[in-house]
Amino acid sequence: MSNERPWLNHYPDGVPAEIDINQYASVAAVLDEAFEHYRQRIAFSNFGKSLTYGEIDALSRQFAGYLTGELKLKQGDRLAIMLPNILQYPIALFGALRAGLVVVNTNPMYTARELKHQLTDAGAQAIVVLDNFASTLQEVVGETGVKHIVTTGIGDLLGAKGVLVNFVLKHVKKMVPPYSLPHAVRFSDALARGAQHDVPKPTLSHDDIAFLQYTGGTTGVAKGAMLTHGNMIANMLQAGAWFGSKIKAGEETIITALPLYHIFALTCNCFIFLRFGGRSMLITNPRDMPGFVKELSKTKFTAITGVNTLFNGLLNTPGFDQIDFSSLRMSFGGGMAVQRAVAEKWEKITGCALIEGYGMTESSPVATINPLVDGAHFSGSIGLPVPSTSISIQDEDGKHLGIGEVGEICIQGPQVMKGYWNQPGETSKVLSADRWLRTGDIGRMDESGYIYIVDRKKDMILVSGFNVYPNEIEDTVMKYPGVAEVAAIGVPDEHSGEVVKLFVVRKDPNLTVEQLKEFCRENLTGYKRPKVIEFRDALPKSNVGKILRRELRDEKKTVTAG
Structure with missing residues (x-):
């Protein structure tokens, strides 16, 4: 599969297979160009x-x-x-x-x-x-x-x-x-x-470091990903080429609620839209959802980025469905899996499809995006590799797997980091000699080149020898009307090694454990069904609102099936 690029046959019209990274010498050159072209245009509010x-x-x-x-x-x-x-x-x-x-x-x-x-x-x-x-x-x-x-x-x-x-x-x-x-x-x-x-x-030069972007706090001590000027330019051009004429130069207003210190907002909101003279509406405290909705109601915005929990939070905030969405043309989700129930409700209320992309700090971050074409809807896929990018599904030994086979998602392209700052050992664990970046995410590719995430390697639950993927469980449970948020983890069990435990934040205060278990019996095969369900007022989240399953696991609550 390493030499085949089936995704190129499914690119939207006008999207090139490759980008020319030599268009800019540095990120500073991108800034100079934007400042010159758009002097009178509002940049940040x-x-x-x-x-x-x-x-x-x-x-x-x-x-x-x-x-x-x-x-x-x-x-x-x-x-x-x-x-x-x-x-x-x-x-x-x-x-x-x-x-x-x-x-x-x-x-x-x-x-x-x-x-x-x-x-x-x-x-x-x-x-x-x-x-x-x-x-x-x-x-x-x-x-x-x-x-x-x-x-x-x-x-x-x-x-x-x-x-x-x-x-x-x-x-x-x-x-x-x-x-x-x-x-x-x-x-x-x-x-x-x-x-x-x-x-x-x-x-x-392209090889000079622009950012030390710290990552991996969820897997131990944070490491500084060395993102070069070349990496950042590549990702701006890759995403810019992907959006093509969808981004109208000098006319966009993007809602920036995710923090700019996080790679998703840094590249997608700040740099990609900056090249096109976009105006970025900075939301200082998106956790104040009523205040956030009030800000949104004052502005005709054309684009918004977020993680699943942010979109879900907005959808559950009074007044959100009263906002004027007539200008909204682009809604991008990333950072964690977008749940189908959230995406479908988002499109129903805003009239704008929630388009999922995928990447990580180590890839500056964008590696794949779903096509932005008229009539697009949430697909459940993380999309196709962006220009000048290859995706390969590999096994533990680095062997390239075939179409439909499940393995680790690996990325190769000019946006892939130089390595971890002063950490050659850690770098060699994730970057192969031929510069394939191992993501730690498990997925598959279909015959058209669309990538589907199955789950995080480290979050996989092993029930009686069967692989259970928390994303699938969470996606299913989120469809139950009384559920606001959910996280699934594996907990030790003397009979099956591990069983699924659910943490649920209720939307309906009267929701019971038995109702949820009945719903899971109807929708999930036996070994995937949660054996333990615990209601919580809130779930632990990262700085961008990603639910931290690790923290729930670390509570070390050993339970047996009940």
Whole structure:
């Protein structure tokens, strides 16, 4: 199968088999082009404040001037950014990339231990941090190599309104724990100082690292995926070619609710739409679903990205079905399996199909997407490989399997990372000598080249020698009307090795265990049926809202079938 590319025969009209990665020398060149073409167009909006491409250009130049002129950071030095979706994020991001620095995206929700590991592992010399999370940084900064700290408040770029926002967050909502970072510089001061300096023009190549994007926290200690300028350019061009004329230059407004520090939103919302002069609506706290729905009701948006839990949350929030969806043309799901029940309800309410794609941090992230064609509906597949990408289903020994055979999904293409930062051993576990990336996801390919995920390798449940895939169980149970969210894991059992345990968040408070078990008896074969069902008020989730089955497994509740 490695030499066949059946998917090419099923590409939408106009989508090329290959992209020309040499179109841009670096991500900075992509930025320069967008700033020049779309100067008057709004680039980012947040809390009612908007900045044009021209304004972002000027502000990010000032920030680059600060990093190199004041802090004397050199090409290849690492800058950590610990911010949610606020206007300061793209300014810091673009400033760092224009200065030739390596961006270390840092989850603001990190504990002190996780933060220390990442800053130390990356060798970060500087960090931009939101006031709300500065107390965490204070705990560990002395044990890291960080020499320079820039702090900022959510309201700092919002004008007069921002003063009020900062006051309320700190003194009314008590969301800014006190901290002491005596040598920190405020973001606005950094911009003012940076304006005094010329912006360097570093010579960047495709091989230079643009991001250390940390991943694998779900499988142990987080590792920094080295994503190069070439990787990021490739993925922008691959997705851009795939969307083709569906993206209208200078006319798109995309809802950015997933955090930009996560690779999905970083590439798909920020960079892909930036090339086309898109406007990104930054949602700072999407967990406040009523507030999120209110924001959506104020804007005519054309595109939205999300994970299954985000779409499901919106669908279950009062007022969502009253929003004007007449401009919405693109809804993209990824990051975790999109459940059919959620996708079908999304299309019914919004009139826009929920199109699933697939990728991972190590592939910058997009590897496959379903075709964006008129009349498309949710397919249950993760789509076809994007241009210049090959997908192979392989067995444990790296042998390429045939059509319909189930094995590990492997990716090859110019978007695949250079490797893990300072981790050659870990790199060799996932990257073969001929640059096939082992994803850890189990799947199959059909005769047309469509890929179907069966499940995560590590989440598979083994019941009496039968493989049970949690995705299938969860997908089935989600069809029951009284269920809001569900997670399936395997728990030890003395008779069958493991049995399926379900964790369910109820939509209907009267839902009983027996009702669910009866539904499962009708819809699942014997060994797949959950033997244990536990109701919960909430399920543990990652920073992007992905349900963490691992945390449920780690509770180590050994139960026998009951």
